Amino acid sequence: MTTDTQASEQTDGFHLVIDALKLNDIDTIFALPGIPITDFLRISQAEGMKVISFRHEQHAGNAAAAAGFITGKPGICFTVSAPGFLNGLTALANATTNCFPMILVSGSSEREIVDLQQGDYEEMDQLAIAKPLCKAAFRVLHAEDIGVGIARAIRAAVSGRPGGVYLDLPAKLFAQGMDKEAGKRSLIKVVDPAPKQIPAPDAVQRAVDLLKSAKKPLVILGKGAAYAQADAEIRNFIEKSGIPYLPMSMAKGLLPDNHNQSASAARSYVLAEADVVMLVGARLNWLLSHGKGKTWGAEGSKSAGKQQFIQVDISPTEADSNVAIAAPVIGDIGSCISAFNQAMGAGWSKPPSDWTGAIAERKDKNLTKMAETLAKNPPVMNFHSALNVIRNTVKENPKAYLVNEGANALDFTRSIVDMYEPRRRLDVGTWGIMGIGMGFAVAAAVVTGEQVIAVEGDSAFGFSGMEVETICRYNLPVCIVVMNNNGIYKGTDVNPRGDAMAPTQFVKNARYDLMMEAFGGVGVTAKNPEELKKALDEAVASRKPTLINAMIDESAGTESGRITSLNPAAAKKK
Numbered sequence: 001m002t003t004d005t006q007a008s009e010q011t012d013g014f015h016l017v018i019d020a021l022k023l024n025d026i027d028t029i030f031a032l033p034g035i036p037i038t039d040f041l042r043i044s045q046a047e048g049m050k051v052i053s054f055r056h057e058q059h060a061g062n063a064a065a066a067a068g069f070i071t072g073k074p075g076i077c078f079t080v081s082a083p084g085f086l087n088g089l090t091a092l093a094n095a096t097t098n099c100f101p102m103i104l105v106s107g108s109s110e111r112e113i114v115d116l117q118q119g120d121y122e123e124m125d126q127l128a129i130a131k132p133l134c135k136a137a138f139r140v141l142h143a144e145d146i147g148v149g150i151a152r153a154i155r156a157a158v159s160g161r162p163g164g165v166y167l168d169l170p171a172k173l174f175a176q177g178m179d180k181e182a183g184k185r186s187l188i189k190v191v192d193p194a195p196k197q198i199p200a201p202d203a204v205q206r207a208v209d210l211l212k213s214a215k216k217p218l219v220i221l222g223k224g225a226a227y228a229q230a231d232a233e234i235r236n237f238i239e240k241s242g243i244p245y246l247p248m249s250m251a252k253g254l255l256p257d258n259h260n261q262s263a264s265a266a267r268s269y270v271l272a273e274a275d276v277v278m279l280v281g282a283r284l285n286w287l288l289s290h291g292k293g294k295t296w297g298a299e300g301s302k303s304a305g306k307q308q309f310i311q312v313d314i315s316p317t318e319a320d321s322n323v324a325i326a327a328p329v330i331g332d333i334g335s336c337i338s339a340f341n342q343a344m345g346a347g348w349s350k351p352p353s354d355w356t357g358a359i360a361e362r363k364d365k366n367l368t369k370m371a372e373t374l375a376k377n378p379p380v381m382n383f384h385s386a387l388n389v390i391r392n393t394v395k396e397n398p399k400a401y402l403v404n405e406g407a408n409a410l411d412f413t414r415s416i417v418d419m420y421e422p423r424r425r426l427d428v429g430t431w432g433i434m435g436i437g438m439g440f441a442v443a444a445a446v447v448t449g450e451q452v453i454a455v456e457g458d459s460a461f462g463f464s465g466m467e468v469e470t471i472c473r474y475n476l477p478v479c480i481v482v483m484n485n486n487g488i489y490k491g492t493d494v495n496p497r498g499d500a501m502a503p504t505q506f507v508k509n510a511r512y513d514l515m516m517e518a519f520g521g522v523g524v525t526a527k528n529p530e531e532l533k534k535a536l537d538e539a540v541a542s543r544k545p546t547l548i549n550a551m552i553d554e555s556a557g558t559e560s561g562r563i564t565s566l567n568p569a570a571a572k573k574k
């Protein structure tokens with residue numbers, strides 16, 4: 001019999017957070033346990049969430065960011081307060097910088113104690129610290145506001161220009177009770193979290209007219225174009241227009257790198273020569289020399305070239321951030337490119353053949369030269385002979401994810417290893433940050449179930465190397481190839497005083513493969529391309545966690561890879 005005095009069925013903060021995430025089709029949490037989130041993670045797992053537990057919060061955060069990029073849904077990372085939160089911040093800031101949607105959720109101390117600075121366990125004003133590093137930051141104090149807090153965080157992460165969002169959940173919130181029915185009603189299923197943004201027809205027309213007038217047009221596809229998941233529209237546009245294109249590194253594979261319109265092998269020629277450049281989800285930041293200088297065929301390093309730019313982007317404030325944009329087109333890439341495809345009409349004439357012919361000629365020359373270099377088999381394995389093997393493995397396994405970080409290990413891989421499918425290349429991104437490797441690898445494997453190949457500089461690998469335990473614990477199909485050249489950039493530096501190793505040197509011939517064996521994975525040392533191929537083939541066939549310690553000529557690299565000119569000493573010499 002029901003009476004007024006009978007207690008109503010209760011829920012609590014733990015369950016409301018889980019239910020709110022589930023309601024929004026979020027089924028995976030990347031995390032590192034501890035007070036106040038240990039029980040939350042246990043209950044999440046019991047409630048059917050996939051909980052991936054890491055050894056350091058930065059990698060859990062990076063995993064969430066990569067999951068966001070791959071799926072277009074916000075990746076979720078949970079950390080403990082103060083130190084755990086701080087460890088996650090690099091990933092939050094990096095996600096924001098790269099326009100990857102992710103939500104960093106951290107437990108925090110009681111507001112009263114933090115605000116009066118009374119000294120709580122792991123006390124810190126986390127919300128204030130997170131704010132400048134993310135797109136939006138929210139705190140939930142009461143169980144009945146959890147639904148709103150999570151809805152706000154999801155919308156902020158994925159709408160408009162995606163980015164990192166911080167959500168602060170004080171410890172007390174998790175245990176707060178609430179009537180179950182009222183709790184259920186308080187949750188929000190976010191409708192259309194990343195709404196289409198249709199470009200203005202006159203903006204599209206202005207851009208199409210400019211493109212039509214071009215003698216030497218060029219399209220640059222950035223990671224925003226990859227993220228937008230408008231693969232068919234983009235391919236249609238490129239092929240219909242006949243315009244040569246350059247993919248930025250994480251846009252590789254949006255169209256297969258061996259596409260005949262790819263101008264990658266004639267990059268410096270097309271950037272300096274093009275007269276109209278259409279940027280699609282790519283910023284004119286340092287990776288494109290800010291649209292200025294020799295790269296763009298300009299006289300001085302600070303002056304702009306003669307190109308006119310079209311910029312397709314979801315952010316209305318992106319245009320003119322470095323050089324004038326003649327035709328900004330603001331909207332989501334899917335809607336924008338589909339509008340281009342329509343506005344171009346049926347009678348579109350392809351670019352002049354002296355332009356496409358000149359590009360083809362340079363491409364042929366450079367590709368022939370590259371093929372000769374790759375075919376060499378020097379007595380000591382170098383980046384080229386090792387990457388030739390990886391290049392073939394990726395070609396045979398086009399669905400595999402390629403994670404890549406380092407300096408030379410990054411630059412050579414980007415130019416040598418072709419990609420064939422969209423969003424398969426995950427790398428150091430806008431900041432050129434080291435440490436994304438294992439977090440990104442875990443995310444790709446967990447979210448997609450596909451094989452992951454992580455090509456890592458030996459220094460780069462060190463930033464997240466302990467996560468090999470995570471990879472073994474979840475038995476993920478991740479094959480790490482450490483390009484071991486005994487150091488940062490190369491292993492041949494000498495300390496002029498001779499009393500200690502130089503700052504860029506590591507222990508010679510280190511056995512990174514044994515790190516993998518320590519946790520039950522497969523570890524192999526490869527001293528030549530044959531050994532590397534055998535180990536890679538076995539890793540891909542078995543899907544076992546594998547680390548291949550690829551011994552690379554320690555003198556093969558160059559200082560800072562391809563960005564030597566950014567070193568202050570090099571700038572001083574200019």
Ligand code: ADP
Nearest residue numbers: 161222223224228248281282283313314332333
């Ligand atoms: P890359 O490093 O590959 O050049 P960037 O990270 O510099 O790429 O640029 C990505 C751009 O894509 C950002 O300016 C961002 O606003 C934009 N962007 C992201 N998602 C979308 C989308 N769905 N539609 C339109 N633009 C987008």
Ligand code: TPW
Nearest residue numbers: 406407408409434457458459460487488489
């Ligand atoms: C978070 C500076 C850029 S590249 C690099 C460092 C330390 C490592 C290069 O050595 P590696 O590659 O990985 O062995 P290789 O093939 O050239 O020998 N800290 C952070 N991010 C960056 N970018 C650095 C330091 C850096």
Ligand code: MG
Nearest residue numbers: 457458487489
């Ligand atoms: Mg190295």
